[in-house]
Amino acid sequence: MSDTVSENTSKKTKRGRKEANVWDHFNKEPVGDGHYSASCSYCTEKWNRGRPEDLKAHLALFCNSISQDIKIEYLEILATENSVKKMKKKIVLEN
Numbered sequence: 001m002s003d004t005v006s007e008n009t010s011k012k013t014k015r016g017r018k019e020a021n022v023w024d025h026f027n028k029e030p031v032g033d034g035h036y037s038a039s040c041s042y043c044t045e046k047w048n049r050g051r052p053e054d055l056k057a058h059l060a061l062f063c064n065s066i067s068q069d070i071k072i073e074y075l076e077i078l079a080t081e082n083s084v085k086k087m088k089k090k091i092v093l094e095n
C-alpha cells in the first residue's frame with residue numbers, strides 16, 4: 001500500500017507554485033462592500049464575511065469533513081504564514 005506521491009517536493013519553490021485558493025473549498029456569495037459570505041463545501045459552517053485567514057484556519061483545524069490531504073495542505077499553509085508573520089514582527093521590532 002505505498003502510494004508514491006509523485007510530487008517533486010523541492011522546498012525551494014517559493015514562487016512559481018500556484019497558491020492554493022482557499023475559496024475552492026467554499027461557496028462564495030457577494031454581500032456587498034467587496035465582501036463575500038462563505039459556506040464550507042464540506043460541512044455546514046458559514047461565515048457572513050469570509051476572511052481567507054478564517055477559512056484557512058477552518059480547513060486546517062476545525063473542519064471535520066474534509067480529507068486529510070486538504071487538512072494537511074492547509075496546516076502547512078498556516079504554519080508558513082505564521083512563521084512569515086513572526087519574521088515580519090521581528091524585523092519591525094529590531095528596527
Ligand SMILES: [Zn+2]
Pocket residue numbers: 040041042043044045058062063064065
Ligand atoms: Zn468545513
